[in-house]
Amino acid sequence: MDTEMGEAEHAMLHFVTPGETVTADTVFMRGHGTYNDGEELVATVAGVVERINKLISVKPLRARFSGEIGDVVVGRISEVTQKRWRVNMGARQDAALLLAAVNLPGGELRRRSESDELQMRQLLSEGDMISAEIQGFFQDGSASLHTRSLKYGKLRSGSLVTVPSSLVKRSKAHFLHYTLSPGLHVDVILGMNGFVWVSKGSKDANKKGDVPNSTQEDADALYTNVNEPITNEERMAIARVSNCILAIAKESELITEAFILLVHEASLRIDCKDIVANSKQIIDAAKMSY
Numbered sequence: 509m510d511t512e513m514g515e516a517e518h519a520m521l522h523f524v525t526p527g528e529t530v531t532a533d534t535v536f537m538r539g540h541g542t543y544n545d546g547e548e549l550v551a552t553v554a555g556v557v558e559r560i561n562k563l564i565s566v567k568p569l570r571a572r573f574s575g576e577i578g579d580v581v582v583g584r585i586s587e588v589t590q591k592r593w594r595v596n597m598g599a600r601q602d603a604a605l606l607l608a609a610v611n612l613p614g615g616e617l618r619r620r621s622e623s624d625e626l627q628m629r630q631l632l633s634e635g636d637m638i639s640a641e642i643q644g645f646f647q648d649g650s651a652s653l654h655t656r657s658l659k660y661g662k663l664r665s666g667s668l669v670t671v672p673s674s675l676v677k678r679s680k681a682h683f684l685h686y687t688l689s690p691g692l693h694v695d696v697i698l699g700m701n702g703f704v705w706v707s708k709g710s711k712d713a714n715k716k717g718d719v720p721n722s723t724q725e726d727a728d729a730l731y732t733n734v735n736e737p738i739t740n741e742e743r744m745a746i747a748r749v750s751n752c753i754l755a756i757a758k759e760s761e762l763i764t765e766a767f768i769l770l771v772h773e774a775s776l777r778i779d780c781k782d783i784v785a786n787s788k789q790i791i792d793a794a795k796m797s798y
Contacts, residue, residue: 522556522557523554523555523556523557523569524551524554524555524556524557524566525551525554526551526552526553526554527550527551528550528551529545529548529549529550529551530542530548530549530550530551530557530564530566531548531549531564532547532548532549534547535562536549536559536562536563536564537562537563537564538564539558539560539563539564539565539566540565540566540567541553541555541565541566541567541568542564542565542566549564551566552566553566553568553571554568554569555567555568555569555571556569569674570672570674571674572598572599572600573597573598573599573673573700573701573702574599574600575597575599575642575651575700575701576642577642577643577644577645578641578642579641579642579678579700579701580639580640580641580682580683580697580698580699580700581597581603581639581640581641581642581651581653581699581700581701581703582597582637582638582639582640582663582668582697582699582701582703582704582705583595583596583597583598583603583637583638583640583653583699583701583703584596584597584635584636584637584638585605585632585633585634585635585636585637585638586602586634587602587634588628588629588632588633588634590625591606591607591608591620591625592604592605592606592607593605593628593632595638595640595653597651597699597701597703598670598673598701598702598703599650599651599701600649601648601649601650601651602650603640603642603650603651603652603653604646604650604651604652604653605632605638605640605652605653605654605655606652606654607620607624607625607628608620609643609652609653609654609655609656610631610632610654610655610656610661611655611656611658611661611730612624613631613730613731630731631731632662632731636662636663636733637662637663637666637668637705638655638660638661638662638663639655639659639660639661639663639697639699639705640653640654640655640660641653641654641655641657641660659683661730661731662730662731662732663697663705663707664707664732664733664734664735664736665707665708665735665736665738666695666705666706666707666708666746667705667706667707667746667747667750668703668704668705668706669703669704669705669706669750669753669754670702670703670704671702671704671753671754671756671757671763672702672757673700673701673702674702675702675756675757675760675761675762675763676698676699676700676701676702676704676762676763677762677763677764678700679698679764679765681765682697682698682699682700683695683696683697684696684697684698684765684768685709685710686709686749686768686769686772687709688745688749688772692709692741692742692745693708693709693710694706694707694708694709694742694745694746694749695707695708695709695710696749696753696768698763698765704750704753704763706746706749706750706753707746708736708738708742708746744780747780748772748775748780748783749768749772751775751780751781751783751784752768752771752772752775752783752790753768754783754784754787755771755775755783755784755786755787755790755791756768756771756787756791758784758787759787759788759791761791767794770794770795770797770798771790771791771794773794773797774790774791774793774794774797775790778790
């Protein structure tokens, strides 16, 4: 790799394997996924070479989710501890959701008290699914989450789909709303950590991609454990969209709002349970309809 910008940009696009020399130019600094072997910079993982100014790193093709501040994630409550919940989001460590970083029932804006701490399991308990946003990182590298916006919070009436986090494209909208037919709606939350939540859609979702939690729900509904009634038609729609996302992941394609809809339309001729088995045929048909 040369210091010339043209060659450096070209180097950012190529793949390397462990032990392969990334560059022999000493002006570059060692980043993640590399080590110094004399004057050479050598890759320690298989992945894509990334360059930021003079810093070179190798991004693994498949790795645990690390995340960035502002990422939308979907996770499962794994533990309730003192003034915080532990959230499994598929990362190296469980994330932390502080009691001060959630909305209190009724939308009260006040300091959290001991009584709030004693009632934490009434808000979120082990096994609950939530959507949240990464607001920072602790010194040990674990993420700190928040659900202060009303579009985040406890998830209900849906199904969890797990895909490689590298296939979820970072975009402006991660809360998606699909109207599959008149009166049939499905909501999708694309977690940057590879956890995708597919649920019964809201009839009044606006064009900004809001989900049911984004409306001003009353205090009881915000943290309730009761699922909404789901008809057989809605259940089949959730299953079909979930299988379409799995089919996209099986073919290692990027999961985006538009591509999910194209794959869904291409899958309508195939029975829901056979979508993943016929993923290549469906994905090829979806690409042709671009």
